[in-house]
Amino acid sequence: MSETNQAAAEAYRSALAIIEGVEPRIAGAITAELHDQRESLKLIASENYASLPVLLTMGNWLSDKYAEGVVGRRFYAGCQNVDTVESVAAEHARALFGAEHAYVQPHSGIDANLVAYWAILSELIETPGVAEAGVKTVNDLTEEQWETLRAKMGNQRLLGMSLDAGGHLTHGFRPNISGKMFHQRAYGTDPETGLLDYAALQAQAQEFKPLIIVAGYSAYPRRVNFAKMREIADSVGAVLMVDMAHFAGLVAGKVFTGEEDPIPYADIVTTTTHKSLRGPRGGMVLSTKKYADAVDRGCPMVLGGPLSHMMAAKAVALAEARQDSFRTYAQNIADNAQALAEGFLKRGATLVTGGTDNHLVLLDVSSFGLTGRQAESALLDSGVVTNRNSIPRDPNGAWYTSGIRLGTPALTSRGFGADEFDKVAELMCDVLANTTPEIASTGKPGKAKYKLADGVAERTKAAAAELLTAHPLYPGLELA
Numbered sequence: 001m002s003e004t005n006q007a008a009a010e011a012y013r014s015a016l017a018i019i020e021g022v023e024p025r026i027a028g029a030i031t032a033e034l035h036d037q038r039e040s041l042k043l044i045a046s047e048n049y050a051s052l053p054v055l056l057t058m059g060n061w062l063s064d065k066y067a068e069g070v071v072g073r074r075f076y077a078g079c080q081n082v083d084t085v086e087s088v089a090a091e092h093a094r095a096l097f098g099a100e101h102a103y104v105q106p107h108s109g110i111d112a113n114l115v116a117y118w119a120i121l122s123e124l125i126e127t128p129g130v131a132e133a134g135v136k137t138v139n140d141l142t143e144e145q146w147e148t149l150r151a152k153m154g155n156q157r158l159l160g161m162s163l164d165a166g167g168h169l170t171h172g173f174r175p176n177i178s179g180k181m182f183h184q185r186a187y188g189t190d191p192e193t194g195l196l197d198y199a200a201l202q203a204q205a206q207e208f209k210p211l212i213i214v215a216g217y218s219a220y221p222r223r224v225n226f227a228k229m230r231e232i233a234d235s236v237g238a239v240l241m242v243d244m245a246h247f248a249g250l251v252a253g254k255v256f257t258g259e260e261d262p263i264p265y266a267d268i269v270t271t272t273t274h275k276s277l278r279g280p281r282g283g284m285v286l287s288t289k290k291y292a293d294a295v296d297r298g299c300p301m302v303l304g305g306p307l308s309h310m311m312a313a314k315a316v317a318l319a320e321a322r323q324d325s326f327r328t329y330a331q332n333i334a335d336n337a338q339a340l341a342e343g344f345l346k347r348g349a350t351l352v353t354g355g356t357d358n359h360l361v362l363l364d365v366s367s368f369g370l371t372g373r374q375a376e377s378a379l380l381d382s383g384v385v386t387n388r389n390s391i392p393r394d395p396n397g398a399w400y401t402s403g404i405r406l407g408t409p410a411l412t413s414r415g416f417g418a419d420e421f422d423k424v425a426e427l428m429c430d431v432l433a434n435t436t437p438e439i440a441s442t443g444k445p446g447k448a449k450y451k452l453a454d455g456v457a458e459r460t461k462a463a464a465a466e467l468l469t470a471h472p473l474y475p476g477l478e479l480a
């Protein structure tokens with residue numbers, strides 16, 4: 001047991017005893033969550049296990065301080081310690097990613113995207129509107145001038161990856177606020193290969209002339225060429241925004257370099273900090289100097305007061321990501337995804353795009369005769385935690401789906417390598433091959449109910465336990 005884990009175990013035992021004295025159900029849920037995470041194969045592509053130093057940094061009195069504004073421009077007195085925290089986190093973020101500017105306040109990836117959209121709209125539309133009217137700020141515009149400007153801001157165009165091709169809700173999906181803020185269109189992937197088609201995207205951009213092109217994804221198992229994305233954006237005068245929430249760890253760990261690194265090519269890059277980056281739950285915006293001031297106005301114009309305890313934890317995680325060992329970790333994430341994909345392919349399973357070259361695999365479970373919902377549930381019964389996901393042009397829609405999205409960041413944090421991921425593919429294929437949909441009242445296979453053959457869940461859990469015991473989570477951190 002490392003000294004850190006021993007000290008953390010003592011700290012957590014004391015903290016949980018204190019919490020138990022106030023609300024035992026909460027102390028119980030926290031403890032149960034550790035057991036659940038330890039005892040299941042976590043393959044959710046957007047989840048990870050933060051280090052104990054990161055987890056420990058979150059719980060402290062920085063939480064009690066209001067600090068709206070940014071370093072050097074606060075709306076509250078007494079923010080000197082928050083200033084230290086925010087400056088250190090931003091310094092690490094700039095150095096790690098080679099970004100001109102870093103804004104570490106967003107509470108989530110969605111918040112980071114909203115800050116980015118708001119900054120782009122403000123920078124490109126609000127400033128000229130105010131300048132043309134010969135006034136200092138929007139507050140000095142007449143009602144009529146303000147309505148004209150608002151109409152202009154509300155009519156801008158956004159081109160983002162469609163949800164079923166692997167884009168995110170916030171990339172212009174109609175039911176999301178981003179789909180309502182903007183006149184939106186979505187780009188998809190090639191129907192044959194499932195890959196991004198840059199020529200088709202170029203033609204679509206040429207026809208649509210968006211203000212913003214959003215690159216990045218939540219469920220696309222391939223790398224993106226950001227130099228090509230930049231060329232497309234430049235050809236139509238668009239701002240290039242990249243949402244790297246899923247693959248920030250691969251950028252930080254220098255697995256994605258050159259044209260696969262979004263920072264040198266994008267105007268604004270957003271991310272979460274808790275996925276492959278392995279930090280605390282939260283978001284960040286990285287930008288060129290041009291957008292720095294607009295981005296820094298994210299709070300209080302878009303966000304509530306910064307969560308200073310979370311910014312502190314982001315700083316610790318970013319410091320960890322600057323260590324050489326993080327590069328090894330990031331490379332292992334990508335290598336393990338290859339092993340997982342190969343494990344499925346050699347057992348006859350179907351993968352969207354035929355494989356992966358990032359951290360995730362999108363398994364098409366229709367070849368097992370299942371919906372994503374049935375597969376997700378049968379796997380969960382067997383101790384394998386995944387999430388169902390649409391595949392391109394999904395006949396089962398976004399609720400039942402035909403896919404299961406799998407990611408390697410979490411189990412790679414536990415030390416799983418290629419052999420273990422091959423075994424994971426074997427176990428999953430066994431579960432799926434032994435699951436059958438229940439016949440609905442229509443006489444056809446239903447989309448939700450299923451039957452898992454007797455004994456499969458038990459044998460999968462037993463095999464998973466062997467893998468998990470050999471790669472313990474927070475070893476030595478023993479609670480009740």
Ligand code: DSN
Binds near residue numbers: 045168218
């Ligand atoms: N919920 C995240 C994911 O799972 O990809 C994105 O918002």
